[in-house]
Amino acid sequence: MPTGNVDLHIHSTASDGTLTPAEIVARAQQQNLNAIALTDHDTVGGIDEFLAAASSTNLTAIPGVEISSLFSGREIHILGFFIDHHSPELLAFLDRIRDGRNARNDEMLRRLRSLGYDISLEEVKARCGGDSIGRPHLAAILIEKGYFKDSKQAFERCLKRGAPGFCPRKLPHPEEALRQIHGAGGIAVWAHPVYRNKFARSHVRGIIRKIKPFGLDGVEAYYPGYTPAQHQMLLELAEMFDLQVSGGTDFHGDNIPGLELGTGYGDFAVPEECFVRLKRYHDVLRNQPVNISQGE
Numbered sequence: 001m002p003t004g005n006v007d008l009h010i011h012s013t014a015s016d017g018t019l020t021p022a023e024i025v026a027r028a029q030q031q032n033l034n035a036i037a038l039t040d041h042d043t044v045g046g047i048d049e050f051l052a053a054a055s056s057t058n059l060t061a062i063p064g065v066e067i068s069s070l071f072s073g074r075e076i077h078i079l080g081f082f083i084d085h086h087s088p089e090l091l092a093f094l095d096r097i098r099d100g101r102n103a104r105n106d107e108m109l110r111r112l113r114s115l116g117y118d119i120s121l122e123e124v125k126a127r128c129g130g131d132s133i134g135r136p137h138l139a140a141i142l143i144e145k146g147y148f149k150d151s152k153q154a155f156e157r158c159l160k161r162g163a164p165g166f167c168p169r170k171l172p173h174p175e176e177a178l179r180q181i182h183g184a185g186g187i188a189v190w191a192h193p194v195y196r197n198k199f200a201r202s203h204v205r206g207i208i209r210k211i212k213p214f215g216l217d218g219v220e221a222y223y224p225g226y227t228p229a230q231h232q233m234l235l236e237l238a239e240m241f242d243l244q245v246s247g248g249t250d251f252h253g254d255n256i257p258g259l260e261l262g263t264g265y266g267d268f269a270v271p272e273e274c275f276v277r278l279k280r281y282h283d284v285l286r287n288q289p290v291n292i293s294q295g296e
């Protein structure tokens with residue numbers, strides 16, 4: 001096996017990234033990565049292409065997903081790894097989430113137009129490669145039309161929670177997201193527990209304490225935006241709560257300029273050991289009866 005690092009948090013054109021799943025596999029080879037997980041928002045629509053492209057390489061490709069959930073008024077993103085991406089229950093669940101996304105998008109487009117922005121659903125659909133349309137697609141059109149200089153500005157002024165163009169969407173409780181990931185044979189990791197510098201230690205610890213009983217398996221302790229102290233904090237919390245450790249760049253192609261697959265903003269790396277442990281943990285878990293309640 002070649003030596004290299006891993007990247008377990010990646011978006012493709014199936015959601016709000018700009019590289020296709022096959023292009024991501026090619027980029028991962030250029031970056032000398034050993035293992036990569038495709039984790040598109042609320043869809044597994046890119047996984048078949050991803051696995052097919054990786055099958056002729058020596059890369060390990062992990063089918064994944066990133067599910068947005070709502071907990072105590074905040075968005076909590078949950079990564080699922082090693083999922084059966086053909087599981088009918090999982091597919092139905094993701095369909096329902098995307099219905100909520102689409103209704104939200106319709107309302108946001110209405111608001112944007114009433115604010116004077118020229119933007120239509122047809123334009124959004126035309127630039128979206130998959131079935132999970134999100135705010136970055138809206139941002140890209142608004143930037144292209146000259147309303148904003150970059151996505152940071154588009155989000156700040158218009159698209160972020162609380163901004164004039166924003167509309168909330170229906171999100172599942174994390175318990176449901178965890179149940180669905182486990183039901184599809186996967187393991188569940190809390191993505192970027194510190195996001196855009198927002199969450200303090202007491203807050204992160206409080207959320208872990210509350211969602212661990214629902215079956216949380218791990219936390220994303222390696223993430224390009226973290227300070228060394230935040231990275232250390234997450235390693236400590238993982239140890240304290242007996243959680244697995246994961247890591248990835250949250251690569252979005254050109255939608256997050258300067259952020260590269262595997263290396264983040266330049267000096268970032270997730271050690272292969274991280275993936276090896278997660279895989280071992282998953283394999284042990286899968287050989288045990290899955291202790292979850294089914295149905296809704």
Ligand code: AMP
Pocket residue numbers: 016041068133134135136151152155156160252
């Ligand atoms: P959505 O899933 O449609 O609600 O859009 C959320 C996505 O927008 C995230 O996954 C990020 O890719 C992106 N995003 C969220 N907040 C910001 C921000 N402040 N600036 C730039 N991109 C953002």
Ligand code: MN
Pocket residue numbers: 011016041136252
């Ligand atoms: Mn995104």
Ligand code: MN
Pocket residue numbers: 066077191192
């Ligand atoms: Mn996320």
Ligand code: MN
Pocket residue numbers: 009011066250
């Ligand atoms: Mn992500």
